[in-house]
Amino acid sequence: MVAYNGALSVMYWDLRTGAPKQGVEQRSNVIGILSGDVFEMSTSAEMANYLSKLSTDEAKQSLSSVTNKLVEECQKEYDRNKKIPAEEYKEYVVIQAQAESVWEEAREKADFAMFKPYLEKLVDFNKKFIDYWGYKENKYDTLLHMYEPGMTVKILDDVFGRLRSEIVPLVKSISEAGNQPETDFLYAHFPKDKQKAFTIEILKQMGYNFDAGRLDDTVHPFAIGLNPGDVRITTRYDEKDFRMAVFGTIHEGGHAIYEQNISKELVGTPLCDGTSMGIHESQSLFYENFVSRNASFWKKNLELLKKYSSGQFDDVSVDDYYRAINESKSSLIRIEADELTYPLHIMIRYEIEKGLFNDEIQVEELPQIWNQKYEEYLGIKPDNDGVGVLQDVHWAGGSFGYFPSYALGYMYAAQLKNAMMKELPQFDQLLEEGSLQPIQEWLTANVHQFGKMKEPLEILEKATGEGLNVQYLIDYLQEKYSKIYQLS
Amino acid sequence: MVAYNGALSVMYWDLRTGAPKQGVEQRSNVIGILSGDVFEMSTSAEMANYLSKLSTDEAKQSLSSVTNKLVEECQKEYDRNKKIPAEEYKEYVVIQAQAESVWEEAREKADFAMFKPYLEKLVDFNKKFIDYWGYKENKYDTLLHMYEPGMTVKILDDVFGRLRSEIVPLVKSISEAGNQPETDFLYAHFPKDKQKAFTIEILKQMGYNFDAGRLDDTVHPFAIGLNPGDVRITTRYDEKDFRMAVFGTIHEGGHAIYEQNISKELVGTPLCDGTSMGIHESQSLFYENFVSRNASFWKKNLELLKKYSSGQFDDVSVDDYYRAINESKSSLIRIEADELTYPLHIMIRYEIEKGLFNDEIQVEELPQIWNQKYEEYLGIKPDNDGVGVLQDVHWAGGSFGYFPSYALGYMYAAQLKNAMMKELPQFDQLLEEGSLQPIQEWLTANVHQFGKMKEPLEILEKATGEGLNVQYLIDYLQEKYSKIYQLS
Structure with a gap:
């Protein structure tokens, strides 16, 4: 997930510092796919499994402070992403995208x-x-x-x-x-x-x-x-x-x-x-x-x-x-x-x-x-x-x-x-x-x-x-x- | 796979046009992970399944020329990557890396x-x-x-x-x-x-x-x-x-x-x-x-x-x-x-x-x-x-x-x-x-x-x-x- 976010950051930076405009559409697809993969990993059964195994008192005692904190962070993100029903979140993302473009016009007018x-x-x-x-x-x-x-x-x-x-x-x-x-x-x-x-x-x-x-x-x-x-x-x-x-x-x-x-x-x-x-x-x-x-x-x-x-x-x-x-x-x-x-x-x-x-x-x-x-x-x-x-x-x-x-x-x-x-x-x-x-x-x-x-x-x-x-x-x-x- | 390769290309370009040198080590990890994922997808059971389903005569007739050619390309890569025993390929990659750095010194000397x-x-x-x-x-x-x-x-x-x-x-x-x-x-x-x-x-x-x-x-x-x-x-x-x-x-x-x-x-x-x-x-x-x-x-x-x-x-x-x-x-x-x-x-x-x-x-x-x-x-x-x-x-x-x-x-x-x-x-x-x-x-x-x-x-x-x-x-x-x- 960190690697994917690293790649996403390079692409984000690149888009804002001179990426050719005709490549933006396909770039958006690439960003969409990688972001989607990160989201999936963060809420996957594999993640749930890691989190439950690594959150026991016994595990916590044997893990380094960095790993314990990392588990805590992943748990936070897991909960945040998992508690919203997927359908509802999709609707929200659509509204968000619409709102941003409507806002641009509304502000201008x-x-x-x-x-x-x-x-x-x-x-x-x-x-x-x-x-x-x-x-x-x-x-x-x-x-x-x-x-x-x-x-x-x-x-x-x-x-x-x-x-x-x-x-x-x-x-x-x-x-x-x-x-x-x-x-x-x-x-x-x-x-x-x-x-x-x-x-x-x-x-x-x-x-x-x-x-x-x-x-x-x-x-x-x-x-x-x-x-x-x-x-x-x-x-x-x-x-x-x-x-x-x-x-x-x-x-x-x-x-x-x-x-x-x-x-x-x-x-x-x-x-x-x-x-x-x-x-x-x-x-x-x-x-x-x-x-x-x-x-x-x-x-x-x-x-x-x-x-x-x-x-x-x-x-x-x-x-x-x-x-x-x-x-x-x-x-x-x-x-x-x-x-x-x-x-x-x-x-x-x-x-x-x-x-x-x-x-x-x-x-x-x-x-x-x-x-x-x-x-x-x-x-x-x-x-x-x-x-x-x-x-x-x-x-x-x-x-x-x-x-x-x-x-x-x-x-x-x-x-x-x-x-x-x-x-x-x-x-x-x-x-x-x-x-x-x-x-x-x-x-x-x-x-x-x-x-x-x-x-x-x-x-x-x-x-x-x-x-x-x-x-x-x-x-x-x-x-x-x-x-x-x-x-x- | 195309999306990942797109991300890899941006990172490759970036590394060769002014990426800060102290970030190269972690960047290499990111590239290694994404390349590994592409390789895995190209030789996965899922890919094998797609290829066998899409390579039948019946499938070929119903697919567009683009899809047929795409299947052919994926098959070629699948065969190329799959026919070499994984262990042997890993050894080869190590030798390759060593050879490149030895070559640099050997050429100089x-x-x-x-x-x-x-x-x-x-x-x-x-x-x-x-x-x-x-x-x-x-x-x-x-x-x-x-x-x-x-x-x-x-x-x-x-x-x-x-x-x-x-x-x-x-x-x-x-x-x-x-x-x-x-x-x-x-x-x-x-x-x-x-x-x-x-x-x-x-x-x-x-x-x-x-x-x-x-x-x-x-x-x-x-x-x-x-x-x-x-x-x-x-x-x-x-x-x-x-x-x-x-x-x-x-x-x-x-x-x-x-x-x-x-x-x-x-x-x-x-x-x-x-x-x-x-x-x-x-x-x-x-x-x-x-x-x-x-x-x-x-x-x-x-x-x-x-x-x-x-x-x-x-x-x-x-x-x-x-x-x-x-x-x-x-x-x-x-x-x-x-x-x-x-x-x-x-x-x-x-x-x-x-x-x-x-x-x-x-x-x-x-x-x-x-x-x-x-x-x-x-x-x-x-x-x-x-x-x-x-x-x-x-x-x-x-x-x-x-x-x-x-x-x-x-x-x-x-x-x-x-x-x-x-x-x-x-x-x-x-x-x-x-x-x-x-x-x-x-x-x-x-x-x-x-x-x-x-x-x-x-x-x-x-x-x-x-x-x-x-x-x-x-x-x-x-x-x-x-x-x-x-x-x-």
Whole structure:
């Protein structure tokens, strides 16, 4: 199964980095056949037999910790796939495919009514799945666990509540602050090949290993790990805004460094992967926000950036540059949001999903609730549903429970940063010197190496000595943005 | 099986076009597992069951011609794989792997004695395989059929005998001719990206479809077809000799155009492939020799080449250029040989292989026989076995019977060219205009479209009205080289 998934990953990467378009149809057949075979293996009688034999107390005692964890993972997947009646799952896959293509058109036309019946079906299916899978405290927990094992509504309500009560006023103060940063110089022409060369320098500084990876062009950037010796990054370039490639690549680089440093012992097992979406995102956001949006990082690298660009930064000081790249402004589109307002976009989606699966919100109410929450949290309101409730693909793909990972990753990253500072108090100094290796080593020792051997909250507690604590993110944002906007 | 082979092809291509080196070990495991699964399917009880059910006269009558041919192909592979005892095959695979790595070192050290015991084992294994598979007239025929179904020693002895008796004296006359072409201008600095841009222009002119393919860099150039909508070319660049990339890419382009134009009806079946190594090579050599080493082709394209290069051809006439790129000179290394001497390199290998499998030659005699034949046919003698009998990887990989395909492809190409001239007498005019589409269409109608639906000699006879006839190649070489070297 790992081998087949490895082959599938190469084909996925290839499709998104220049595979000839006329070959896509037959490629889809190939992918369909291999994915089907993996699914069959994961739910086969042979698998059931292995699982029952290897799950006895006697077996557990004689097996290595890796094998025990591996059995646990396979059992989880077996249950997840086996508990849904095959016919029902097939229907669901068909609806999913339809929903994604309808969503594309609906978003373009800003026509929620068009998408509504499909979204209703997807929600209904997922409600039934929750019944099949079961739940403890809250139905939505079951969906959260797909992406973030151990995460609950109880935890999220608490942390999101505290985060919201701190960020919403901060966002408001900033929008009213007089001293907005100058940003014009960000938008000068910066040739793609020069951006790429600069980006490669930064990736090397971060500790991304080019002998175990490569950087390619794509439309929607991603990182993909085939195995720790082959973790690829893709990015895209905007010659009128270098930030897309530079910060985007640093973000994907964080994901990639995670997978490059999973223990070699786990290669060839399903444990050789990130432990959850949230922990994965914590690594990308650590590098993107805590490293590359830090002033110390640019004390070294603005000089380098000046070498690669065509004069646009020549008269720009590190402080001006730092303020410019940290400009915060409420915006409608999640993927364009800055690091301060971003969590608010996630909370809105979380509250809606939680309401949907606890029968407190109906699909038809979504546009109205969406717009109301945007106004309340961000102070702006979408003109139409295309830039509102229809903007993300996740729901069209049936991925409910996924969004919170983005914000969780951010909270994890802030908490890890705090813990790291105790062991690496010279953190800012390291950034100024471009010596990022101790940072990567700390992350590898505390996060990367474990792969799926530890659950997300287990990693967090072991690394930081406590459970999820949102205060670190709140402190970071308060301190940073009060300073940038000189709030009293 | 086709899906798995498709996945394997993507991984093969990826490994040779920049896959990170630290991922190679795990990638090899993935390839091993998928290849093993294909092998198992091809020899499974399920396959045996299909074959016996679908091979009855009654079944044959009710099945389409495609399905019948597909059953035939699967039967052939089943027999080939099933007749060798599994244990023996495993041993062979181990020896093969060892032999390849020993060969690499032996070639470097020019030490035949080091490689000899491995080569002896490989030959012995293949002799046993011939016994398992059976043979009709000549034991070596069985090996030839692996690469060129229907080809026999009887046919090859005849055509190679005639070819040799004509080429050997021609090569001798040329070496003694006074008017050798001027070639200095070929070796000027020609930047890689400019070579690449020129090469892409030429590929488009040939009719290579970039919506169904792509061009990448590699160390050992190849073309690979995943399906007709995705046939990729790879090439390498020498900035001191543009001919490597230009003629190399045209050659691979010929292979690729073949697979791009296989009938869509065959997609997803094992018939969607070139019918034999020889027919495949006929397509690459058609474009390389009969199109791109033709003076008319350069009447148009030398101007284009001047635009992309940095002045090296500015004072060069089409005639000078044509004579330079067609310089013929005996050389020791097959892959560096020109189009006149190339077939002699192949014949030497053919005669040795035929002797080995008919017990007329012993492995230990190889260096001596090799050197003697090079002296006799090409008038030169290797200084050491590294540039002699050890130069090719084929034998180390157990690929006996493969070499003749190269020369067969050449003969097929000359014969196809002759037949094409009857329908496209304006062939040279088309080249002068850069209108290569009718040429591609003729090849598609007569060769490409059939994939493996027809055997090589069937294709040749249908397209040219006769069996293999070496006279067309002899006439072509005699006429062309007598003119270039102004032989009386």
